[in-house]
Amino acid sequence: MSAREFDIYDVVGIGFGPSNLSLAVALDEFRVNGMGNVFSNIFFERRSSFAWHPSMLLPSATMQISFLKDLVTFRNPTSSFSFVAYLHESGRLPRFVNNQDFFPTREEFHQYLEWAQARVAHRVAYGSEARSLRLPAGVGPERADRLCLQVADAASGTSRMVEARNVVISTGLVPTMPTGVERGERVWHSSEFLERFRRTSPARIRRVAVVGAGQSAAEITRFLYDELPHAEVSAIIPSYGYCVADDTPFANEVFDPEAIDDYYYATERTREALWRYHSNTNYSVVDDSVIRDLYRRSYEDDLRDVGRLRFLRLTRVAGVRSVGAQTRVSLRAGIDGDLRDLDVDVLVCATGYAAMEPTGLLGDLDQYCLRDEAGRYRIERDYRIVTAPEMQCGIYLQGGTEHTHGLSSSLLSNIAVRSGEIIDSIVARSAERTAPCAVLAEA
Template sequence: MSAREHEIYDVVGIGFGPSNLSLAISLEEHRANVLTNPITSAFFERQPRFGWHRNMLLPSATMQISFLKDLVTFRNPVSRYSFVSFLHASGRLAQFVNRQDFFPTRAEFHQYLEWAESSLSNVVTYSSSVTGIRLPPEVAHDRPEYLRIDVTDEGGGTRTVDARNVVISTGLVPRMPDGIARHERVWHSSEFLSRYGRTEPGDLKRVAVVGAGQSAAEITKFLYERLPHAQITAIMPSYGYSVADDTPFANQIFDAGAVDEYYFGTERARDAFWRYHKNTNYGVVDDAVIRHLYEIQYEEEVRETKRLHFRNLTKVSSVEHTGSETRVHLVSQLDGPQPFLDVDAIVFATGYDSLDPSRLLGDLDRFCLRDESGRHRVERDYRLVTTPDLPIGIYLQGGTEHTHGLTSSLLSNIAVRSGEIADSIIQRRAERELIPAGALQAADS
C-alpha cells in the first residue's frame, strides 16, 4: 500500500479520538524541538473521519469541564494547539470571553478538536481497523524490538506496520442491559442523533429514555422540546436524578496530582476515592438540566397536562417486537412487575464498558501480567506490565480506572496523561539507544 508500510515506527496509535490526538500533538511538539532522529508515529482510526461522540452533540449541551482542560494546556500552556488558540484563529476570542463562562458548548469543543486534528492529518489513516498485534515471525523466539500491527481498510485491503511502542485508545464500548439488543426502534445513546435523524418526527409519538445520568437527562430534555406532540417517559433505576458534584474541593479528584495519590495509595485509600467521589462523574447530572426538567414537570402539573412521565426506581426487564409495535416490560423496585409500555422508540443511556485490550493483544496477552482480581497490571506511565520476554511498550489510554482512578479515560487529565505517555516513550528510546542490545541480553542472562 504505502511506502511507509515496512517502516518501523517509534509509536503506533490504535484509535484517534481526543486521547491519541492529544498524544500526537505531544509527539509533534517534541519533534519540533529535536533537530535529528525525531520520534516517528502513525495512527489508525476505524471511523472515516475524526469524530468524538457526534451523536450526543445536542443543541446547547455544554461541556462538563473547563475549556482550559483542553488537549494541551495543562501540559504546555503556550501550545499553539490550545482552545484559546482555536478561538483566536476562529475570530471568537473576545466573544467567548464576554460569555463569562468556563464551559463551551459540546459542539464548539468538537469544532476545536477538528481544528487541532486538521494540522495532524499526515500521521493518521482513517477507515482503517487494527485487527491484531503480534510478534513478527523472524523474532518469535527472541526478545523482540518491535511488534507487527495488522491493519484492514474499508475496502478489505490489508497491510502491516511495525511499532516499537503501541498506544491503544479504542474508546469505550456502549453497554446495553442483558438480554436487550439494539434494533431500529431500540437505540443506545451513542447513536442517538443519527438514529433520530433517520426517523420522521411524526412517527415518534411515544418515546422512552432509560438511565439516570447526564446523557439520559439531556436526551429526555431534547425529545420533550423537539417532539411537542409526543409522550416522553424517563425510566430510571434511582428515585430521581442526582446532581453532579462539581464543587472546588471535589474537583481536585481530577487534578493530575490525584493520579499519584490513587496509584500509589493503599486499597483503603482507593476505595475512599470511589466511595466519596464517584458522584463527580458517574450516574449524575448537571444541576441546570435537573432543574429544567423539574420545572417542566411542575408546569405540567399547573396546566393539568401530562407529556413528560417519570418512572422512578424502575428497570426495563425486556423488550419485545410484534409487527410494528415495540413493547417494553418494566419492573419497579417498589412494586414488582409493572404494566407494559408501548413505544415508537426507546433510548438506552446506560453507559459504556471500559477499554479491554485483550482482544487486540491476542496471543500477546500471555506476556501481560495481571493482579489478584485478574485485571491487567499497569505501570504509572500507563504501560502494561509485561514479562521480560516482551520489553516493548504497550500503553493504554483508558481501561486503567483500577490503577489510575477516575481520570483514566476522561478529558480532565488528557493533556497531562498523553504527555506522560510521550515522555515515557521518549525516555525509553533514549535508554535503549545508550545500551547496546547485546548488553541487554547479557544483563538478562
C-alpha cells in the first residue's frame, strides 16, 4: 500500500513486528465494535514483507511463552485474531490440543503472525523506513497537535512526509556485539544467523564457535552441531554452564498485566530488586530442554571419543582478528583468566540485544522529551513519552520502557493488553480535546 504525501493520520505505527501488529489488530477491533471514532492509521515497516526474527527460525526452536499470550487473547479472549482461531482455520486445532504443549515452535507462531498480518496488511507500508520525526513547519511544541514523519521508500528510492496525531514507535531490540568486535563475513551476530548460514557452504565450516550463554547461543550451538556433522563446535560461555530459565508459576507472574502497575508505581529501589530477582526468567538463561539436549550430545560425544562439541566455560572474548582464511579469537579463559587463541572458520556472537532506542527517530523532538536522573526517557503509565511543554500529539513507545514498565517491555507477554491500553489512551485524549466543542454544541 502507499501513503499520499501529507496525509494526516490519527495513528502512525513505526515498525511492524508483533507489537505494532497487535496494535493494528486492536485498532481494527475497535473500529469493528463501533466504539466511537474510526482512527485513521498506517504502519511503516522497513522490511519488504512481514518477518519475526527470521534469522532465528531454527528447526524445533520453541516459543518462550504460552500460545495464549498471542496478539489478542489477554485483551479480547473472543477475538478472531487469536492463535486458537488461527489453528481452527488451519484445521490443526484438535491435533494441537492432542500435542498437550503450551509452547508451539517459533516456526508455527511465525505462521500465525503472518496469517494475522495478512488481514491488516492493507494498512502497512512495507519497504518503508521511518527516518525522523519533527514538528510541522511554524508550529511550536506547545501547540503541536501533530507531528511530521519522514519515510524513505526502498523501491523508489524517494522519501515522503506523513503527519500523525499520534505515533507509536516499535522498532525492536538492537543487536549488541562483544566490546571491540565488529561484524564481518566470518563474524556474525545471532540476529543474522540463518541468513548468513544459508549463504555459506557448510563444507567450508570445519571449526565454528558460538559466544554467549543465553537461549539463542544454546539453540545455535545445538543447530550447528546437528547440521555440520564434520565440524568442531565450541561454545564460549562466560558462566560455568548454561543457567536454566525460570518459568515456574510464581516467577511467571512478573509478566502478568497486573505486574506492570506494581513495577510502574514502585520505588526505584524496588524496581531494581524486581530486576535482580527475576531477570533469570529471560536474560542469559536457557530452556531446560535445550540444556539437556546439549548435555546429551556432549555425553554421547565422550562415549564415542569424538570430542566435537566443546564448552569453554568461564571464558570471554578479548578480541578477534583475521589470519589468512581463519578468524583468530583471542579468549580470556578459565579460572585464571589466561589468554589463549582459538582459530575458527566462523564466529557467531549470540551476545544479545540492547533495549529499543528511539532517540535517532525523535531527531529534533528529543529536546522536548523529558528524561530522569539516569538519562532515561520519562514515560507515562499509558506508554507516552513525557514532554515539556506538554504536546497535544502523542509519542508512544512499545519497547524501550524496561526502566518504567518492567521485564515484559521487550517481550510478547503483554503486547495484547499494552496495545489496548495505548488505544484507550489515544481515545481518551482525543475525547478530551473535542469535549468542550461537544458541550458547546449541546448548549
